[in-house]
Amino acid sequence: MSFVVATASMRYTPAELAAAARNAAGSGLRRAGDLTRLALLVALAALPEARRRQPTALFWQTTSGPRRETAHLLASMGSGDGEPLPYDFLATQPALAAVQIQPWLPGLAAASATPLDRTGEACWALLLADALAWTATRPGSQVLCAHLDAWGEHAEAHALLIAADPGEAPLARIAPVAASTLPLIADIPELPAILPAQVAAGNGCALAAPAGLTLALEFVRP
Amino acid sequence: MTRPVGIAATALVCAAGSTPAAVAATLWAGAPMAGYRSIGDRIFPFYALAGGGSWRDRAAGIFAEIASQLGPLPAGLPLFFASSSYQMGAFEAAPAPLNLPLASGAFIGDVAAWLGLSGPCRGFANACISGFSALAAARALIAAGWLDDALVVGCELPNAATPAGFAALELLSPDACRPFDARRNGLVLGEAVAAVRLTAAPARWCLAGIATGLDAYSPTSPDPTGGPLAAVAVDALEQAKIAVTDLDVVKLQAAGSPGADLAEANALRRLFPDTLPPLLSFKAAFGHTLGASGIAELAALLACLDAGCLPPTAGFAESDPEIGLSPTREGRLLTARRALLNVVGFGGGVAAAVVERSA
Numbered sequence: 392m393s394f395v396v397a398t399a400s401m402r403y404t405p406a407e408l409a410a411a412a413r414n415a416a417g418s419g420l421r422r423a424g425d426l427t428r429l430a431l432l433v434a435l436a437a438l439p440e441a442r443r444r445q446p447t448a449l450f451w452q453t454t455s456g457p458r459r460e461t462a463h464l465l466a467s468m469g470s471g472d473g474e475p476l477p478y479d480f481l482a483t484q485p486a487l488a489a490v491q492i493q494p495w496l497p498g499l500a501a502a503s504a505t506p507l508d509r510t511g512e513a514c515w516a517l518l519l520a521d522a523l524a525w526t527a528t529r530p531g532s533q534v535l536c537a538h539l540d541a542w543g544e545h546a547e548a549h550a551l552l553i554a555a556d557p558g559e560a561p562l563a564r565i566a567p568v569a570a571s572t573l574p575l576i577a578d579i580p581e582l583p584a585i586l587p588a589q590v591a592a593g594n595g596c597a598l599a600a601p602a603g604l605t606l607a608l609e610f611v612r613p
Numbered sequence: 614m615t616r617p618v619g620i621a622a623t624a625l626v627c628a629a630g631s632t633p634a635a636v637a638a639t640l641w642a643g644a645p646m647a648g649y650r651s652i653g654d655r656i657f658p659f660y661a662l663a664g665g666g667s668w669r670d671r672a673a674g675i676f677a678e679i680a681s682q683l684g685p686l687p688a689g690l691p692l693f694f695a696s697s698s699y700q701m702g703a704f705e706a707a708p709a710p711l712n713l714p715l716a717s718g719a720f721i722g723d724v725a726a727w728l729g730l731s732g733p734c735r736g737f738a739n740a741c742i743s744g745f746s747a748l749a750a751a752r753a754l755i756a757a758g759w760l761d762d763a764l765v766v767g768c769e770l771p772n773a774a775t776p777a778g779f780a781a782l783e784l785l786s787p788d789a790c791r792p793f794d795a796r797r798n799g800l801v802l803g804e805a806v807a808a809v810r811l812t813a814a815p816a817r818w819c820l821a822g823i824a825t826g827l828d829a830y831s832p833t834s835p836d837p838t839g840g841p842l843a844a845v846a847v848d849a850l851e852q853a854k855i856a857v858t859d860l861d862v863v864k865l866q867a868a869g870s871p872g873a874d875l876a877e878a879n880a881l882r883r884l885f886p887d888t889l890p891p892l893l894s895f896k897a898a899f900g901h902t903l904g905a906s907g908i909a910e911l912a913a914l915l916a917c918l919d920a921g922c923l924p925p926t927a928g929f930a931e932s933d934p935e936i937g938l939s940p941t942r943e944g945r946l947l948t949a950r951r952a953l954l955n956v957v958g959f960g961g962g963v964a965a966a967v968v969e970r971s972a
Contacts, residue, residue, distance in 0.1 A: 454715070455715075455717060456717025456738075457717075461701075461704070461717075462711070464774055465704055465705065468705065468774065469709060473653050475652075476777070477781060480774065481781070485738050486697070486739050486961075486962060487832050489829075489960075489961060490831075490960060490961035493827065499827060501826050502962075503825065505738070506699070506718030506721075506738050507716055508718040508719055508736060509716050509722070517735055517754075521753060523757075524753035524754070525753075528852070567759065601733040603690075603733050603760070604754070604760055605758065605759055605760070605761075606759040
């Protein structure tokens with residue numbers, strides 16, 4: 392059995408994101424990309440101090456990817472004559488985010504980044520299925536599932552903290568089911584922002600299975 | 614619910630051959646020589662695939678070859694896609710001004726279409742461990758009963774940005790890949806596209822365990838003690854319920870990196886208290902294929918084991934006293950039932966998998 396222990400959602404302008412990252416990490420993320428900054432901020436919002444040393448996996452998805460950094464790299468490579476030195480691009484790669492934020496999350500033990508292939512929707516069902524499989528086979532572990540996007544004019548982060556240990560005040564119990572009669576919740580990036588109210592309002596809600604999968608996920612009051 | 618996950622089929626196109634069996638035969642006969650590519654004013658060895666035309670046309674042709682090797686696939690088969698560069702080469706070749714697609718993983722849709730798939734797609738971008746991340750996710754869903762089959766694809770196609778990044782960090786060898794060798798001086802990159810079809814149905818090989826983890830020692834090199842890599846190997850072995858003494862072969866990461874090779878050797882010494890099984894690296898046979906490497910090297914290894922032949926490790930000639938371990942020097946006939954595969958990634962990713970031949 393697993394629980395949604397916490398949720399977090401945030402939205403920033405570029406200036407606000409830089410300031411929030413500075414406040415949280417000092418100069419530690421000075422060269423990191425916006426997605427890494429978002430990962431840290433949403434993790435600190437979702438994980439109370441006492442949970443930051445517990446074995447944690449970070450599974451995150453993104454629609455935007457490192458869009459600004461990719462565009463800058465391509466522009467610089469197109470205009471340069473010598474050997475490209477893409478240090479800034481390297482420093483902002485999704486694969487680096489976990490190592491970059493690990494000093495503030497000492498329990499971070501695994502991470503995976505998932506670029507999404509279409510806009511306007513998310514893939515929480517698969518991300519959460521990964522999280523349930525992870526927590527089921529690793530006692531005492533927790534998984535921070537996040538959706539991170541850094542667009543030109545704004546950046547946003549949404550996260551669910553999943554754990555077998557419910558803590559003091561879990562928001563929902565989460566379980567895979569073959570089919571659910573509960574009202575459906577949309578699989579959109581903002582799901583963590585709307586989930587607590589949907590669970591509290593009635594008997595719970597369900598996230599439909601993507602086509603081809605034989606699971607749905609139910610969120611019910613703990 | 615938890616159930617075994619089998620490997621129903623593999624496909625591979627790399628510099629050493631255009632099918633897994635062809636790659637195994639090439640390795641047995643002696644690995645191919647790398648070509649070269651320039652980065653700025655410098656020249657580095659590189660294992661390229663054949664073929665010309667536009668980036669997209671070439672990619673489509675390679676995926677057509679992969680589809681041909683796999684045979685007919687159900688249209689709804691879920692696709693798990695791993696790469697460290699996605700379609701960066703296509704972006705680089707496009708005329709300015711470039712309009713990047715809004716979805717950073719849009720290339721996965723192209724790959725699905727080239728393979729004739731219309732089911733759910735999921736991408737992974739975890740640098741060199743991307744392939745094992747994708748395999749681990751697909752395996753977990755099949756083991757839990759949420760999927761019955763999945764296709765896991767690893768793809769690394771040419772672009773200028775990736776080798777430029779490795780060159781800028783001085784991680785590339787100027788002359789050759791020499792896994793675990795005393796003269797090793799860096800990586801040699803390569804292209805590959807590979808696929809593994811996982812299934813809940815019985816199959817000749819089982820993906821008995823797979824684990825990914827984080828080595829936060831440094832973004833560009835693993836903990837020299839080998840502790841994090843050893844830990845994920847233990848995790849994979851525990852999932853597989855296999856003791857290290859039961860392993861018949863280890864497919865090394867061994868990319869010829871001075872620091873990472875030593876870390877891997879130390880990880881192996883932590884794992885194996887006594888005698889080690891034969892050690893094998895493919896990196897000097899078809900290059901370090903980054904996001905594709907986990908799947909490409911799994912496909913190559915299974916082809917070698919199915920042929921009953923353990924090839925020599927290309928590029929290895931002179932033992933390093935500090936490493937103290939030697940990969941295979943000569944080819945040998947071997948009936949292997951269980952193998953461990955190590956992967957170490959840029960950015961701190963580490964991963965290990967255990968495959969077991971079905972009884």
